[in-house]
Amino acid sequence: QGPQWVKLSPEEIPARIQAITGKRGRPRNAEKTKPKELAAAKRGRGRPPKVTMVDLLSKTDARLLRRLEAQEVLSDEDKLKMSKIKKKMRRKAKNKQKQETKTSRVKETKKKCKAKEKKGKVEKGKDKARPKEKKGKGARKADKGAVAQRRLEERQRQQLILEEMKKPTEDMCLGDHQPLPAFSRIPGLILPSHAFSHCLTVVEFLQSYGKAALYDPGMPSYCQSLKILGEKVSEISLNRDTVSEILRCFLTAYGAAEDLCEALRTKPFQALPPEQKAAILAFLVNELNSSGLIVSEIDKTLENMSNYRRNKWIIEGRLRRLKIALAKKTGRPESEITGLEDGRRRRSSRLTEETGLEMEEEEENRGRKSRREEEVDTAASSVPELERQIEKLAK
Incomplete structure (x- = not known):
């Protein structure tokens, strides 16, 4: 008596939907286990996949390279290891590329030979000679390319060496530490070695900056402003008698050795031994080197x-x-x-x-x-x- 509504159970709903959409047969069993996926078919002839640089290395080298790249700060030894690994990668990639070009060239020559044999327009002797000539030309071109590549690599290597040599190196990071050689004394030298070195320092300074050394570098503000007689230090005229006291004030203010200051307290500068004179002059040179002038x-x-x-x-x-x-x-x-x-x-x-x-x-x-x-x-x-x-x- 006409269309009627019927309440369906949840199990009957999928079967009715499949009947309406037109799909016949038994419904799928959801509890059934899925079959295992078949292994991927082997690649046929065609272009090979692109080989990454890391795949060219062995497992140990690849693991070491990944560990070094993960580090933020590398030591000199780690940098050397990484450069060796990268050189090995470039060498293997270059060899593989050469092998691929060689095999492709051989395939092309085989195809050309087969095509010429089928046509039969050229004699057998010419057919044999021409592939040899082409092969020789290709070999010459390959040799020229290899020579140019080697020249380019040598130039890059020299550039890297120059860049590394220009970089400043700490004394403690040098690999060829050697003890300092024992030099013999200069014949006829009376002064001790340290006094002679102070004299050389003073002579070199006067040779380079003699004009600038004539200017007074000034006394610090915390030095003795007035002497016992009530005269300012900056207003005392420098002569043979007053230079020793002014020099003592200068050495005291700038933190020189106590024995030099005490020696100038009791003796004039002209009466000091040569070792102390050279030490005082070297101290003055070092202070002048750090002055703004x-x-x-x-x-x-x-x-x-x-x-x-x-x-x-x-x-x-x-x-x-x-x-x-x-x-x-x-x-x-x-x-x-x-x-x-x-x-x-x-x-x-x-x-x-x-x-x-x-x-x-x-x-x-x-x-x-x-x-x-x-x-x-x-x-x-x-x-x-x-x-x-x-x-x-x-x-």
């Missing part, structure tokens, strides 16, 4: 040296360009022009300096525009004018 003098000297070096390189670059332009105009080889090889040698020697590379890059970046203008001028100038400019710059 000497430090500014050192900075000024370094700045002047860098300016001189930069100007020298600019002049050498102009000389090279003028000589090259003169050689092009006259038709003579560059080696016949005097001084050209010396300039090249100086240029190659300065490229190895630490500051040379950076300052040469700055000079190259700055002077590109002026160099183009100079090239235009040299192209338009005559041979006598070029020779005159070369002589002027060489002076």
Whole structure:
């Protein structure tokens, strides 16, 4: 009597849904265990998967590399181990790549030979000779590539060695610690060794900063401002009689040895033995080295040296360009022009300096525009004018 609603049990609901959707057969047994997954099929012919660098190493090397990479701070020994492992990885990758290129080349030659045999257009002798020629050309190309690769690796290795040599090394980190050699005394030397070293220090200081050493470095504020007679220390005139007392005040204020201060309390500086005189002068030199006047003098000297070096390189670059332009105009080889090889040698020697590379890059970046203008001028100038400019710059 028409459609009627019937309440279904939970077990009957999936069967009714499958009947409505059109799927026939028994319902799935959820309790049944799933079959084991089949093993993946072996790879057929085709492109092999990309090999990672770590897979080229053995298990111990790979484990060691992972442990070293996980560390934040590495010692010199760990750095050496890591560099050795990376070199081994690069060598194995290179050998594997060579093997793959070799096998692919052999396959290509086999395919070409089969195609030529099928066509039958070329004689057997020519067919045999041509693959040999192609093989020889390929071998020559491979040899050239290997030589270029070795040259590049050697250049990179030399660059790494130079970078490592430029890095500052602590004295305690040196691997070739050796005892200091025992030097023999200078014949005819009367002074003790430490007094002689103090004298050498004073002579070298006066040679370098003699003008700056004439200025008074001043007395500290906590020193004795008034003497027994009520006269200020800064207002006492320095002469042969007063210099010993002023020197004693200076040594006391700056924390010199007590025996030197006591010796100046009872004796003048001129009456002291040579050892104490040398020690006092060396103490003065050390204090002057840390003064602002000497430090500014050192900075000024370094700045002047860098300016001189930069100007020298600019002049050498102009000389090279003028000589090259003169050689092009006259038709003579560059080696016949005097001084050209010396300039090249100086240029190659300065490229190895630490500051040379950076300052040469700055000079190259700055002077590109002026160099183009100079090239235009040299192209338009005559041979006598070029020779005159070369002589002027060489002076």
